[in-house]
Amino acid sequence: MLEVTQINTFRGPAHILHGLTLSVNEQEVVCLVGRNGAGKTTTIDSIMGLLPLRSGQIVFHGENITGLAAHMRARRGMGYAPEDCGIFPELTVEENLMISRWLANASGRVKEAAFTGSDAQERAFSVFPEVRTLTHREGLHLSGGQKKMVAIARAMTLSPSLLLLDEAFEGLAPAVVTRFIDAVIKIKEMGISILMAESNLANASRIADRLYAIDRGEIIFHGDPKEALKNEEVMKALRG
Amino acid sequence: MHDARVVAARILVLVPAGAWVLLAPAALSPYLLIIWCYALIFSIACLGLNLVFGTTGLLSLGHAAYFGAGAYAGAFLYRFADIHSFEVYFLVGILTSTLLAAGIGFLCVRATKIHFAILTLAFGQIFHSLFIDGAIFRLFGPLGWALYLVGEGSMYIPRLTILGIEFEPEEFIPAFYYVIVFAFCASVFLLWRINHSPFGKALRAIRDNQTRAVYIGIPVRQYRWYAFTISGVFLGLAGALYGQLDRQITPEQLDWLFSAELVLATVLGGTRDFIGPVLGAFVFIGLDEIAGRWAIGHNIMMGLLLMLVVFVFPRGLAGTLDLVPGIRKVGLLMKRKWL
Numbered sequence: 001m002l003e004v005t006q007i008n009t010f011r012g013p014a015h016i017l018h019g020l021t022l023s024v025n026e027q028e029v030v031c032l033v034g035r036n037g038a039g040k041t042t043t044i045d046s047i048m049g050l051l052p053l054r055s056g057q058i059v060f061h062g063e064n065i066t067g068l069a070a071h072m073r074a075r076r077g078m079g080y081a082p083e084d085c086g087i088f089p090e091l092t093v094e095e096n097l098m099i100s101r102w103l104a105n106a107s108g109r110v111k112e113a114a115f116t117g118s119d120a121q122e123r124a125f126s127v128f129p130e131v132r133t134l135t136h137r138e139g140l141h142l143s144g145g146q147k148k149m150v151a152i153a154r155a156m157t158l159s160p161s162l163l164l165l166d167e168a169f170e171g172l173a174p175a176v177v178t179r180f181i182d183a184v185i186k187i188k189e190m191g192i193s194i195l196m197a198e199s200n201l202a203n204a205s206r207i208a209d210r211l212y213a214i215d216r217g218e219i220i221f222h223g224d225p226k227e228a229l230k231n232e233e234v235m236k237a238l239r240g
Numbered sequence: 241m242h243d244a245r246v247v248a249a250r251i252l253v254l255v256p257a258g259a260w261v262l263l264a265p266a267a268l269s270p271y272l273l274i275i276w277c278y279a280l281i282f283s284i285a286c287l288g289l290n291l292v293f294g295t296t297g298l299l300s301l302g303h304a305a306y307f308g309a310g311a312y313a314g315a316f317l318y319r320f321a322d323i324h325s326f327e328v329y330f331l332v333g334i335l336t337s338t339l340l341a342a343g344i345g346f347l348c349v350r351a352t353k354i355h356f357a358i359l360t361l362a363f364g365q366i367f368h369s370l371f372i373d374g375a376i377f378r379l380f381g382p383l384g385w386a387l388y389l390v391g392e393g394s395m396y397i398p399r400l401t402i403l404g405i406e407f408e409p410e411e412f413i414p415a416f417y418y419v420i421v422f423a424f425c426a427s428v429f430l431l432w433r434i435n436h437s438p439f440g441k442a443l444r445a446i447r448d449n450q451t452r453a454v455y456i457g458i459p460v461r462q463y464r465w466y467a468f469t470i471s472g473v474f475l476g477l478a479g480a481l482y483g484q485l486d487r488q489i490t491p492e493q494l495d496w497l498f499s500a501e502l503v504l505a506t507v508l509g510g511t512r513d514f515i516g517p518v519l520g521a522f523v524f525i526g527l528d529e530i531a532g533r534w535a536i537g538h539n540i541m542m543g544l545l546l547m548l549v550v551f552v553f554p555r556g557l558a559g560t561l562d563l564v565p566g567i568r569k570v571g572l573l574m575k576r577k578w579l
Contacts, residue, residue, distance in 0.1 A: 050455060098441055102439075
């Protein structure tokens, strides 16, 4: 579904990603694990089109989207819940969702998926029923965990086939992390693939079908999460 | 079904407002009725500007161009096509300002923040200079050039027929007042719908954070352009009404100082509240009228009055009124979803 091949990305003068390659298959949860500053967010931003590639290629559903604008990628079925959640503070939760629902209907993606933007929203509510009770609250007045739920629900309302989640568990209490892990599994069962950037290997191994470890902008490990836990090089890189 | 409080709030606000609107020609002196009409027209222009400014977060210093275009287009039409219908004058004015806004907006929305403001100012001043220097008038041949030399860029607009009726001079303003009221109500309704539609929410999302807007699939530049063009529609509408009310249009209405007045009135009322620009426009026209009593120190007096209003209402008129519990409650009930 997603093929990222040999991408090089810069942030200003700094060369962050060095020929990074990864892939995500249909209905698969893939985790990109690395410590802070390893290049996880840069990878996600590059895939989403928020950062330009210096070289390399990104193919999504067989289409080369390397030069495609970020909003077009979203309309082609890439949902993104960033680390800071990206909730619009002056809009209510309902309005945050309304924009995605409307864009989903306008993009025609929902026709392919044979459901409407409202159906997509209902699917999001089935994953996070708590969001339904927050619809009249402004984004500004949400807690950290609520913001993360709304961010994922909003991304799901776009009716994506791939969800990019950046540090979805960061700052959450352990009990809430379990709640989010259940949610991710539920999303996967809906047929949505997930690429997660995560700094905690233990959390990532609970959820991932496959795992990539990243350090200094390069993939240093790719394979089964359990293998990663046994790999000394990976553990050393993650501990810093 | 609405609860009784919502219905009561709407009756409390809309019935007196409706009664006042209908009875104003009888209640006000002819002079005050004209001032009241100016305030309504200025409100439409401020509401239109606020779609770009308050809702989308782009400060335009060139919206006077679309206001002026709305009146000039009809004035040229009357002069060179001898058309006396207000409806044709009005539609041509709106169409011209819309096309102008679409063209200039297409280029301006490529920039943001201060660069956007500078671009709009530059385009606005180029458009203004085309009238001040007479370049536009030259396009209409010797007669056009003669018009420029006689009026120094100003153009006369006669009393036009409204729905085919030719009104006597003393009947015209009261009759035209209802046209302005209709245009005002239609503008408020349409802009309210736009502001509360998903498109309007998307514009607010763009204002709050452009990057976030992009990754949820909003085509930011395209939507900015749409907002700019729609804004031009309402500025043209206001300009066309102004031209007919004033019976003339001058390059002064194209100048950036007029754009600044629109921005000032909008900020005065409050850019984050839908009704803010309307309050701002009315207060601005009112203050201008008060300051106008001092023939020599008019601008000084206007400046002092504006300072006073800004100090007393630091959150904008709408924002400060929103702090008054009774008004806030009525406002919230009014905002509940209609139908």
